[in-house]
Amino acid sequence: MSEDVAKQAELVEVRPRIHAWVQPDGSWWLNNAGAITTAAGQLVVDTCATATRARRFLDALATATGQAPTLAVNTHQHGDHTYGNSLLPATTTLIGQEKMREGLRVDPIIDGCPPFWSPVPDWGDVRRRLPDLTITDALTVHLGDKRVELRHPGGPAHTTGDLIAWVPDERVLFTGDLVFAGLTPLVFMGSVPGALAAVDWLAGFEPEVVVPGHGPILTGAEIARVLDEHRRYYRLVLRAGANGIEQGLSPLEAARAVDLGEFAGWADAERIVLNLHRYYADQQGAELDLIAAFSDAVAYHGGPLPTYV
Template identity: 70%
Template sequence: MTDTPDTNSAPPPTADAAELQELLPGIHAWVQPDGTWWVNNAGAVAGDDGVLVIDTCATAARTRRFLDAVDTATGGAPVRLAVNTHQHGDHTYGNSLLPSTTVIVGHSRMREGLQADPIIDGCPPLWNPVPDWGPVARRLPDISAGSALTLHVAGRRIELLHPGRPAHTTGDLIAWLPEERVLFSGDLVFAGLTPLVFMGSVDGALAAVDWLESLQPDVVVPGHGPVLTGTGITRVLDEHRRYYRLILDTAQDGLSRGLTPLQAARQVDLGEFTGWADAERIVLNLHRVYADHAGRDLDVIAAFGNAIAWLGRPMHTSV
């Protein structure tokens, strides 16, 4: 197995390291270092008539900090709309902290996934420390989107678009502002750390990279990691392509030699991706390819157990 960096060697960032960055007037990115497990980015589009929030956060404390920052930046404008880019708890558990009058939009499969998610009721000891969500409750989208839906906030058009196939999950949405060329990608993009696609499709995630690039965004707010502009967008998208091809090639080799996903992961050289945080996701991603090859559902318990076995300890989080 390729050695992985000791992510516990430095003090983890605290919630107050997060920052609301104004990308353009009224368009904000909420960026939470260090972007590892459960520590996501979010966003807001504001005008005189209210605010659209793009995702929430995993915990009540982090979500309150985000919403307080948006409230300060917008002069207390009401949060009228919210979008969930996908079902995972780091982007959705804070939904219940939104005002009761806020209308939440999510893909139909995202809504189904959050409704069935057991982790909001208590996180298993797969991570260290075990996350404590605080006083959150399951709150589902009020509106289910399909392949596309257009929202209008303060004269701005925000296009909610599905990639057309499973990618990071089966119910991904991006929030695309075509006139401003600002893209909130959700977890179709991880900037500088290991992508995760075990609840979607590696082939689909690879295809989604080309789809995102075809939009020609000037600014990309990834689901995790720093905001991207200019050549940084091309660099990160190309890294995704190479990583997904590494996963597919490793899976093909492992299947041809009768290796399990864990055995295949232990033999692969991560190369340029060795220094990425959350490197154990290679095991989860390989489980996804193996399950798709066999035409069966992914065994989530086995996948996470193998990821911890590969890493040699519970997975790290700074949440």
């Protein structure tokens, strides 16, 4: 099944010379990436989890544009968006938010994925490649006359080091994992209220095309619909977390007590457990225990989490 899903990955030209790389089905480790290309240069937005997938993306992009990336940006630290960095040309300048760089620097999963997923992903011949250039809040990249704004939401959301890539002239927004289109959002390394606030921040750009971190490309009325779904989901997590703490429940017990309702059919529903672990940690002023959080997610799911990477 993994190879069948891999073959469905597609390079889509969402605007002239602006491409999205969409990897179905968008679940664990299957991210979207993309690029903005002009005669003056090319900016790649994210890579992919494995060497095979990163090469497939970069080869398709080279075939479509006839260019190699001069610049690249990671929207956050997670391996599905960063492990393929080392497949970029050595001459490509890599950009990231300063906290994203530190997160990738200490990330142990690139050295060997733990058995929380089945099958356990094999990254292939990747190596840890960190940003050459870091930013705190914002940076504008000029590709000739094309302006690309790299912006941090102002606080923790999906992670502490998120960036979006906004092409104002074309009204195209690459959101990274601030948006999961039709899949369960994940904020265990960020903030539930921060992720909720980031939805309104994204809406404020008034994009016409949204390339989410996972899931299909969004246009027109789909954008408002998906952002509203995110708002309702995060409010569900906030209510479940507050009720769980009030009732003395563990994050896993609180998750099991939640009626997911309209979100029950979304892929990766077990992320409710990870998101509640984040809520509990923030409320208690504690560090998130990643091993405990993923162990509980596996227990909620009833076994290792499926991936088709």
